[in-house]
Amino acid sequence: MSETPAVVVSGLKVQLGGKPILKGVHMEVLPGDLFGLLGRNGAGKTTAMRSLLGYLPYQGGTCSMFGVSSKEVHKIKQPYGVALDPPGMDDTLTLRQNLEVAMIRGGIQGGRGVEDVLDLVGLKHRQHNRGDRLSHGQGRRAAVARALLGNPQLLVLDEPLSGLDPEGVERMLQLFRELSQEQGVTVVLSSHHLREVEHVCNRVGMIEDGITLLEGETDALLTAAGDGLLIRAKHEDRVREVLASLEGVDGAPRSVDGQLQVRIDASFDTAAALVQLVEHGAGVEEYARQRAGLVDVFHQALEGMEAVQ
Amino acid sequence: MMGFWRAFRGELYLLRKRRTVRWMHIGVFLVAALFVAGARLKLGLLHAAGAGGPDQVGAWNYWPQFGEGTRAGMFLVEIAILLLLAGGLPREIRSGAIRDPLSRRISRTAYTSARCLIGLILPLTLYLFVLLGAALSASIFFDAGDIMEDGEVLLSIVDDQVAHHLYRSMLHAVPPLLALGLFSVWMSTAFRTGVAAVGVGLGVILAPTLLQDVLGDYAPWLFTDLLPALGPDSYLERTAGFAAGFSDAYPYEFDEVVKLGWLTPWPAFFLAGTFAILMFRRKPV
Numbered sequence: 309m310s311e312t313p314a315v316v317v318s319g320l321k322v323q324l325g326g327k328p329i330l331k332g333v334h335m336e337v338l339p340g341d342l343f344g345l346l347g348r349n350g351a352g353k354t355t356a357m358r359s360l361l362g363y364l365p366y367q368g369g370t371c372s373m374f375g376v377s378s379k380e381v382h383k384i385k386q387p388y389g390v391a392l393d394p395p396g397m398d399d400t401l402t403l404r405q406n407l408e409v410a411m412i413r414g415g416i417q418g419g420r421g422v423e424d425v426l427d428l429v430g431l432k433h434r435q436h437n438r439g440d441r442l443s444h445g446q447g448r449r450a451a452v453a454r455a456l457l458g459n460p461q462l463l464v465l466d467e468p469l470s471g472l473d474p475e476g477v478e479r480m481l482q483l484f485r486e487l488s489q490e491q492g493v494t495v496v497l498s499s500h501h502l503r504e505v506e507h508v509c510n511r512v513g514m515i516e517d518g519i520t521l522l523e524g525e526t527d528a529l530l531t532a533a534g535d536g537l538l539i540r541a542k543h544e545d546r547v548r549e550v551l552a553s554l555e556g557v558d559g560a561p562r563s564v565d566g567q568l569q570v571r572i573d574a575s576f577d578t579a580a581a582l583v584q585l586v587e588h589g590a591g592v593e594e595y596a597r598q599r600a601g602l603v604d605v606f607h608q609a610l611e612g613m614e615a616v617q
Numbered sequence: 618m619m620g621f622w623r624a625f626r627g628e629l630y631l632l633r634k635r636r637t638v639r640w641m642h643i644g645v646f647l648v649a650a651l652f653v654a655g656a657r658l659k660l661g662l663l664h665a666a667g668a669g670g671p672d673q674v675g676a677w678n679y680w681p682q683f684g685e686g687t688r689a690g691m692f693l694v695e696i697a698i699l700l701l702l703a704g705g706l707p708r709e710i711r712s713g714a715i716r717d718p719l720s721r722r723i724s725r726t727a728y729t730s731a732r733c734l735i736g737l738i739l740p741l742t743l744y745l746f747v748l749l750g751a752a753l754s755a756s757i758f759f760d761a762g763d764i765m766e767d768g769e770v771l772l773s774i775v776d777d778q779v780a781h782h783l784y785r786s787m788l789h790a791v792p793p794l795l796a797l798g799l800f801s802v803w804m805s806t807a808f809r810t811g812v813a814a815v816g817v818g819l820g821v822i823l824a825p826t827l828l829q830d831v832l833g834d835y836a837p838w839l840f841t842d843l844l845p846a847l848g849p850d851s852y853l854e855r856t857a858g859f860a861a862g863f864s865d866a867y868p869y870e871f872d873e874v875v876k877l878g879w880l881t882p883w884p885a886f887f888l889a890g891t892f893a894i895l896m897f898r899r900k901p902v
Contacts, residue, residue, distance in 0.1 A: 361716070361720060362719070363716055363719070363901065363902050364901055365899070365901075381719070381720070381722075382620060382719075382722050382723060382724040382725075382727075383722075384722065385722075388720065389720075390716065390717065390720040392713055392716055393713075394712060394713045395713065396712060396713030396714045396715070396716050396717055397712070397713075397714065398631075398709065398712065398714040399712060400635050400636060400637060401631070401634060401635070405634050408630065409627050409630050409631060409634075410717055410718075410721070412623065412626050412627045412630050413623050413624060413626075413627035413717070413718045413721050413723060414623070414721040414722075415619065415623045415721075439712075454717060
């Protein structure tokens with residue numbers, strides 16, 4: 309497999325109505341990657357994707373897929389599928405007709421057909437429903453189904469998990485994982501559900517306020533973020549005192565949902581810390597060491613950005 | 618070129634499958650057919666009340682009823698062209714449906730060109746349905762002999778070229794209809810909302826009627842002036858009246874407008890097609 313990136317976005321700047329929306333987005337996706345473009349609502353994920361796909365003009369930087377500029381997407385030879393938000397279903401047609409017209413427009417001869425993709429996303433029972441009769445989640449799945457038609461080598465999916473029930477999320481993530489790992493399909497998906505995607509994306513990029521905060525291998529980012537310690541106690545002030553005196557504690561604890569969270573490094577002695585907390589009468593009710601998640605990575609990156617500013 | 622053909626085949630598929638398009642074809646057929654049937658009913662009631670019978674009034678003849686029925690159907694056709702073609706694209710852009718074809722190696726130029734071609738086909742298929750509806754209904758309810766009045770031959774279908782003028786006027790309607798099709802596609806690329814696209818389009822359709830005094834002799838240069846139903850210089854309207862036996866309904870000076878009408882829609886035709894393609898090239902979707 310060639311290691312020429314399937315997608316490259318560099319220094320992307322986009323203005324809409326004179327207002328800067330993207331101020332510097334970067335992304336490099338290798339063939340076979342399952343790349344998560346992550347960030348909060350309004351961070352600029354959708355704008356970045358639309359620029360990448362050539363739907364929105366950009367004022368600075370570069371965007372390319374398979375080495376072809378996004379300004380000339382029709383010159384791309386490799387098949388790719390797109391699922392954006394809104395799903396782009398023609399409400400005057402049934403789901404099946406939407407897929408059939410996509411087959412015609414795409415000149416799709418081999419690969420997955422209408423039946424196959426309906427099966428994959430679990431919407432066969434809704435194939436005769438018109439676009440406006442699908443729920444939000446079904447619309448998202450329908451958009452993914454259309455993107456899967458034929459034999460796409462790249463999938464660009466904007467918020468494919470939005471509005472899905474837990475079972476649907478699991479099904480979609482499993483599908484993306486199989487496509488990426490077993491069939492070598494490159495998948496770029498955007499999401500604000502960081503917890504859900506951290507187990508499937510091998511690479512992620514995080515953007516906030518139109519700027520890429522960080523980008524890299526998911527495992528490497530999680531390792532670099534270190535572990536976290538979760539403590540629920542009757543006396544938070546005593547917990548803070550004890551933690552401040554311990555080695556291996558990285559930064560001040562944050563209070564989240566009635567519990568304290570603090571980052572720790574490899575030198576932190578979990579058992580000894582618990583003994584100290586008990587001895588100081590902190591009233592510990594819950595005590596757990598956890599591996600950092602992408603949410604923690606995101607918060608760290610945000611703190612880093614704020615510190616720089 | 619492949620992109621264009623794929624886009625065009627997709628648009629043809631939509632033309633066949635969209636319920637609004639299907640219903641509009643049925644609708645224009647029914648309007649034309651029912652208009653003729655209604656005319657027969659009205660004449661029958663008038664005859665029963667003592668007014669002229671089939672051998673006395675030109676209106677009892679197939680030819681004027683075919684012409685009038687066609688014209689009645691064309692009122693709906695002209696509005697339908699605008700609604701379906703001008704209103705469609707903004708709605709598709711808003712729903713996001715347009716993005717998928719553009720991701721399938723179909724350039725914007727190819728995509729808009731395909732839509733322009735549909736903008737030529739749709740008016741013709743609607744027109745065909747109107748002609749079928751009017752012809753079928755007129756052939757059922759009226760006789761296609763010479764135009765009679767008081768038992769005398771007022772107009773001979775062959776000698777007075779009644780059918781010839783009617784067919785010619787129906788052919789004359791094609792250039793402005795094609796221009797309207799492309800103009801509607803242009804409107805669809807020019808405005809963000811279907812309401813604005815249809816509203817401005819409707820304004821241009823009604824402009825020759827509303828601005829008759831201002832436009833004067835230049836009116837035929839606005840292609841909507843020659844539309845068979847809503848155009849004030851409709852050739853079809855004149856020939857339908859002529860076929861009914863109103864000899865003064867076909868003044869010779871109208872011939873000049875007819876001659877001009879073969880030419881004047883084409884500048885609008887080419888400009889609308891060009892602007893449609895150019896405006897969609899940079900349109901955010």
